[in-house]
Amino acid sequence: MYIVACKNTKGDPSPTAIITPTNPTDNTSGNTTNPSTNNCGNATSNVAKGDSVCFNTQILPFFVSNCATSGCHDAKTRADGYEFTSYAKIVQKGITAGSPSKSKLYTVMIKTDEDRMPPAPSQALSKVQTDMIAKWITQGAKNVDCAVVVDTQNVTFSKTILPLLATNCLGCHKTGSISGGVNLESYASVKIYVDNKRLSGAINNLTGYSPMPPIGKLTDCQLAVVKKWIDAGAKND
Ligand code: HEC
Known part of the structure; x- marks a missing residue:
C-alpha cells in the first residue's frame, strides 16, 4: 500500500528525480526556512521561548x-x-x-x-x-519560527558541520537512503564531496549541480560557516 521502492538505496548515480537546477519551488515553498539570516552567530538571538x-x-x-x-x-x-x-x-x-x-x-x-x-x-x-x-x-503542532543560530566563530566539523548535515541532509544521504549515491554520514565520505566540489556546487545552487537541499537553500549564514570550514582546509576537527 505504501510506496516502498522510493530511494536510491544502491547508490544509483543516475539523476532519478524531479530535482533540477531550476526547481521553481525552491524559493517560494520554503518560506519558513530563512527567517533570520542576520541572527547568525548571535547567541542571544531570537530562539524559541522556553x-x-x-x-x-x-x-x-x-x-x-x-x-x-x-x-x-x-x-x-x-x-x-x-x-x-x-x-x-x-x-x-x-x-x-x-x-x-x-x-x-x-x-x-x-x-x-x-x-x-x-x-x-x-x-x-x-x-x-x-x-x-x-x-x-x-504543544499544538504550531508554526513556531526560530532563528537559525550558528556559532560562526568556532567552526568545526564535529560541532558545526555534522549537526548541520544531520538536520538538513542526512535523511536523504545516509545508509538506507543514499540519494544520488551521495553518503554524508562520516567525515571521510563528506570529504569526497568537498574535494570534488559537488558539495559547494549543490548547496550554493551553482549551475551544473543539483540544488541541495531540494526544498530550498540553506541560510546565508549556514552557507558561510560551511565555506569557512572548507576554506580552513575542511579538517576533521
Ligand atoms: C529530500 C532529499 C534530499 C535532501 C534533504 C538533500 N538531498 Fe542531496 N540529493 C538528493 C537527491 C535525490 C540527489 C540526486 C539528485 C540528482 O542527481 O539530480 C542528491 C544529490 C546531492 C549531491 C550531488 C549533487 C551533484 O550535482 O552532483 C550532493 C553533493 C548533495 N546531494 C548534497 C546534499 C547536502 C549537502 C544536503 C543538505 C544541505 C542535501 N544534499 C540534502 C536528495 C536530497
Missing part, C-alpha cells in the same frame, strides 16, 4: 529530509496524498494538534511492522526524533 519545538529549524528539516525524499512525499509524488514540504502541507492531514496518539503521522513512525514510516530499507527513526515529533504535536 521549551517550544521550533517548526522551521527542527520539524520542517526533519520532514523534508526523512519523508519528502524523491519518489515519496515530495511535491511531485505526494504518496498517499501526503506532501511534506511546508507547514500548511504538513499539518493538513494526519495531525491532531495536542494528541500524538491520534496523529497518524506520528503513529506510523513508531510502528514496528511493515506499515512503519519511513519504510524499509530506510532505518526506523530514532526515539529522539519521534519524541521530538510527539512533543511538537503535544
Whole structure:
C-alpha cells in the first residue's frame, strides 16, 4: 500500500528525480526556512521561548529530509496524498494538534511492522526524533519560527558541520537512503564531496549541480560557516 521502492538505496548515480537546477519551488515553498539570516552567530538571538519545538529549524528539516525524499512525499509524488514540504502541507492531514496518539503521522513512525514510516530499507527513526515529533504535536503542532543560530566563530566539523548535515541532509544521504549515491554520514565520505566540489556546487545552487537541499537553500549564514570550514582546509576537527 505504501510506496516502498522510493530511494536510491544502491547508490544509483543516475539523476532519478524531479530535482533540477531550476526547481521553481525552491524559493517560494520554503518560506519558513530563512527567517533570520542576520541572527547568525548571535547567541542571544531570537530562539524559541522556553521549551517550544521550533517548526522551521527542527520539524520542517526533519520532514523534508526523512519523508519528502524523491519518489515519496515530495511535491511531485505526494504518496498517499501526503506532501511534506511546508507547514500548511504538513499539518493538513494526519495531525491532531495536542494528541500524538491520534496523529497518524506520528503513529506510523513508531510502528514496528511493515506499515512503519519511513519504510524499509530506510532505518526506523530514532526515539529522539519521534519524541521530538510527539512533543511538537503535544504543544499544538504550531508554526513556531526560530532563528537559525550558528556559532560562526568556532567552526568545526564535529560541532558545526555534522549537526548541520544531520538536520538538513542526512535523511536523504545516509545508509538506507543514499540519494544520488551521495553518503554524508562520516567525515571521510563528506570529504569526497568537498574535494570534488559537488558539495559547494549543490548547496550554493551553482549551475551544473543539483540544488541541495531540494526544498530550498540553506541560510546565508549556514552557507558561510560551511565555506569557512572548507576554506580552513575542511579538517576533521
Ligand atoms: C529530500 C532529499 C534530499 C535532501 C534533504 C538533500 N538531498 Fe542531496 N540529493 C538528493 C537527491 C535525490 C540527489 C540526486 C539528485 C540528482 O542527481 O539530480 C542528491 C544529490 C546531492 C549531491 C550531488 C549533487 C551533484 O550535482 O552532483 C550532493 C553533493 C548533495 N546531494 C548534497 C546534499 C547536502 C549537502 C544536503 C543538505 C544541505 C542535501 N544534499 C540534502 C536528495 C536530497
